[in-house]
Amino acid sequence: MSTELELVALRELDLKPALAETQILQRDRLAAVLAAIAVTAGSIEQMARTFWEMMRSDVGELAEPRGKNQRGSSAMAHKANPILTEQLMGLSRKIRGDAHAAMENIATPEGRDISQSSVERHILPDTTSLLHYMTTKAAGLVNDLVVFPDRMRENLDEKSLGVWASQRVRTSLMEAGVPYDAAYTYMQRLSFEAVKARMPLSDLLRLEEISDNEPRSALHILGRDALVKCFDAEAYIRPGIEAIFKRKWSLSSK
Numbered sequence: 001m002s003t004e005l006e007l008v009a010l011r012e013l014d015l016k017p018a019l020a021e022t023q024i025l026q027r028d029r030l031a032a033v034l035a036a037i038a039v040t041a042g043s044i045e046q047m048a049r050t051f052w053e054m055m056r057s058d059v060g061e062l063a064e065p066r067g068k069n070q071r072g073s074s075a076m077a078h079k080a081n082p083i084l085t086e087q088l089m090g091l092s093r094k095i096r097g098d099a100h101a102a103m104e105n106i107a108t109p110e111g112r113d114i115s116q117s118s119v120e121r122h123i124l125p126d127t128t129s130l131l132h133y134m135t136t137k138a139a140g141l142v143n144d145l146v147v148f149p150d151r152m153r154e155n156l157d158e159k160s161l162g163v164w165a166s167q168r169v170r171t172s173l174m175e176a177g178v179p180y181d182a183a184y185t186y187m188q189r190l191s192f193e194a195v196k197a198r199m200p201l202s203d204l205l206r207l208e209e210i211s212d213n214e215p216r217s218a219l220h221i222l223g224r225d226a227l228v229k230c231f232d233a234e235a236y237i238r239p240g241i242e243a244i245f246k247r248k249w250s251l252s253s254k
Contacts (some may be wrong), residue, residue: 021114021120027105030120034102037127038095044138045092048085051145055082060151075234084141091130098123162201163191168230169218170204176209177223186210186218202231 003017011019018025023110054062064082101123107118156164166187173183190208203228205218219227229235 022110022116024108027102027108027116028162030124031099031106033104034099034123038092040100041092041131041134044134045089046142048088048092051141052082052085055085059155060080061148061155063146063148064141065146083139088134088138088141091134091142095127095130098127098200102205107197116202132228150172153233157231161194161199162231163194164233165201165231166191169201169222169227170221172226172230173210178221182211182214202227 006017051062053059055064056163063080064084066080101119105119108116164168170183171189173179173186178186187209190201192201192205193208204235206222209217210221222230
């Protein structure tokens with residue numbers, strides 16, 4: 001094909017000519033596209049994997065929307081498997097495999113071999129179609145996600161024994177004048193003890209002295225109200241959530 005005819009064809013397709021090519025276009029372009037698709041699929045997988053962990057029977061904080069007669073397992077009637085969530089996790093692996101095939105297509109013998117063609121006939125329609133399917137299903141999953149806030153609170157307050165708040169208590173102790181090493185060692189010791197004894201961290205903070213050099217407990221140093229505030233999970237995460245949404249809407253409006 002002459003360069004003049006090439007320009008005519010590209011103009012009709014609203015495309016630009018490659019700067020330097022052989023008989024075929026260099027495949028790094030397609031590899032970059034497939035890599036971007038794989039990264040996008042991986043982001044969906046990350047969301048799905050997080051949901052999956054929260055859907056486990058022993059966690060029970062989230063659930064997929066389910067049909068009235070939907071079965072989670074053909075053999076075990078008690079199961080409510082997160083079918084869509086696991087599907088999204090699996091499809092991401094398929095797309096990553098196709099992206100790898102696109103990378104293998106970059107090296108073309110003598111700049112004219114067409115062995116990549118048989119691969120591209122499969123991976124290009126597959127990956128684009130699968131990504132469209134994944135984004136559509138992921139959006140539906142988020143919109144209809146079943147959330148159990150009471151179970152979240154139970155996991156925070158009872159199952160975790162409050163050890164998640166150790167950093168807040170340590171920071172408050174330091175602000176009250178307790179040295180870093182003493183505050184850290186104190187919180188580490190009591191957090192481990194809470195888990196081992198299955199005793200709420202807040203109870204230990206009322207009873208246990210900080211060190212031999214500091215015979216007072218966290219309750220004595222901080223006071224009841226300040227100590228209770230350290231275990232307010234909603235107040236802890238609300239500023240971060242509000243900042244994220246504020247940043248998002250600010251960027252979206254530009």
